[in-house]
Amino acid sequence: VAARVLVVEDEARILRALSALLRAAGYDPTGAETAEDALRAAALRPPDAVLLDLRLPDGGGLDVCRRLREWSEVPIVVVSAAGDEAEKIAALDAGADDYVTKPYAPGELLARLRAVMRRAAAPPGEPPLVTFADIELDLAAREVRRAGEPVALTAHEYALLAELARHPGRVLTHEALLRSVWGPGYAGETHYLRVYMSRLRRKLEADPARPRHLVTETGVGYRLRL
């Protein structure tokens, strides 16, 4: 059965093109043009994923995001205007799983959608073992190995890595990371993240200058790409 994708987009022409694109990629798209439509459609026929434009005529897409999250764990990818990082951060805070920037490349959009749906299908709970490249992270034993050899991490380095690994593939905002690793008093101290990410990359990335797994999301946060 094709996975159902609820597409919330107020421009009829974009909606039509997007639906065609999703159908071609093997999904079963449903369209909604307003926030109200979207919430009703999601309630009547719960989708497997939501593609949500944040700029809707009746009330913000952010609100749709928040209200969907009240009762549903459905993966949400928001479509945000270029250059508005604050909007992206707000959407992630409101429960969105990922974002693409408008105008998006179709391939990029499909890749993001696939990724969030794969994550949603993963068994719930903390994964005992997270692996990427030659790195093995054992969350239960609090151990990190690189090519089988243990890697020595400081407490904060480990906490940062573990926080990212608990949400593999997800963008975690600067503020969220600072709060959970250093505490609420550090929410604005972005330089801590910069310094610690650089130390982590030196220990874990093949080329710390071109990180492939500990990825920067410019102006928003970081993500662990598996």
Added chain:
Amino acid sequence: VIGKPWAGYVAGALGTATTTGVLVVASGHTNVTSLAVCYQLVVLAVSGLFGAGAGLATSVASVLAFNWFFLPPVHTFTIADSRNWVALGVFGATALITSQLAGGFRRQRQEARERERDAQLLAELARSALSDLGPGTSESVMGAAAARALGVQGCAIVRDVRATGSRAVRLSASEGGFAIPLIAQGRPLGLLEVGSPLSGQEPRWRRPGFAAAVAGLVALALERGELLAQALQTESLRRSDELKSALLQGVSHEFRSPLTAIRTASAALSEAPEAPDAPALLRVMAEETDRLERLVANLLDLSRLEAGAVSVRLDWCAPVELVAEALEAARPLLGEREPVVSLTDDLPLVRADAVLCERILVNLLHNAALHGRPPISLDARTAGGRLELVVSDAGSGVDPELAPRVFDAFVAGSNGGGTGVGLALARGLAEAQGGTLRLETAPRGARFVLSLPLGRVPEVA
């Protein structure tokens, strides 16, 4: 002690007493009347050092002392010998004249010193009015400079005279504070309110004409600030006008060519959807759409920049991350031309807007891919308290004639996918976050340098 008003009188008394003492001891050996000359020395010294008043008092004291101690009968103020009357008269007159002359000389010297100080203070004020006070310099800065010159606790510049409200403003000089009208070229500009004098100091506005000179300078500075602000506004209007006309000329071409390509390709496809070159036509449509998209994004950003509507969020950024993200974002634009990156990972954090930096670097990389020749390289270095990110290529470089205008919109024109606004936008974005973007002369190819100020990175535990 020398500055105190009573010091002269004390010195006069001491001098007279000492001279008298010395003369009493020495008087046995000499003609008494000739001793009077010694008193003249005291009078001269006191009037020269302390002014005519103290000199006059010293003259009187010496005449009396001379009479009392030396003119027979001694220890009375009576004089027996009439010749001694003449001597005393001449002595008194000489002392008087000496004291007045020396006092007058001293006054003149003092006046000259004061004038020199006036001139010096006014010059200082003029200098700060010319250098520190540009457009938008706060009037409080100017007020402080005027207060320094006038030797008062503070000065306030009131531009809107109605702002003084019902408060009475005294226009005649007074220790309790007063105001001087500020007038430049006959146009009233406001009031200079002068506060009370610094404690224990003679306020300088007592000097004749000094306060008026200060007010004149302040008025000139205010007027100059207004003119500069006007000039800046005119300049930015002119630039925005220039930009608009450049946009109109450039935009029509830049928009038309991809639109034409897309329309032609789509018409061809709807005529013959199954034609063998359909995939190629679709590719043209996708590429031209990308180009339009970049053009629109750059134009929007450029006009936002011109309108001052770009929000700059400065935060600590890692140069390595800025570069990695820019390379990631530029990858679709660069195709096979993978840039050569040489970065050391000990570069300090820089305070910048990561999103804007990424836009700048992507534009520079795209520019290098379009107009230069591979290998494109991206380096970072620190130099003179700045972080410099350098994008260079190995092409033929920027035409020297074009170089001065390379950052103007639509100057370079575009060949194959350029939008003509990328560099203008990149420079604007660099400046919006306190950085600079410049074209450097390189032995080969073009070399663009994004330079960002390094701040003091807070400690990380």
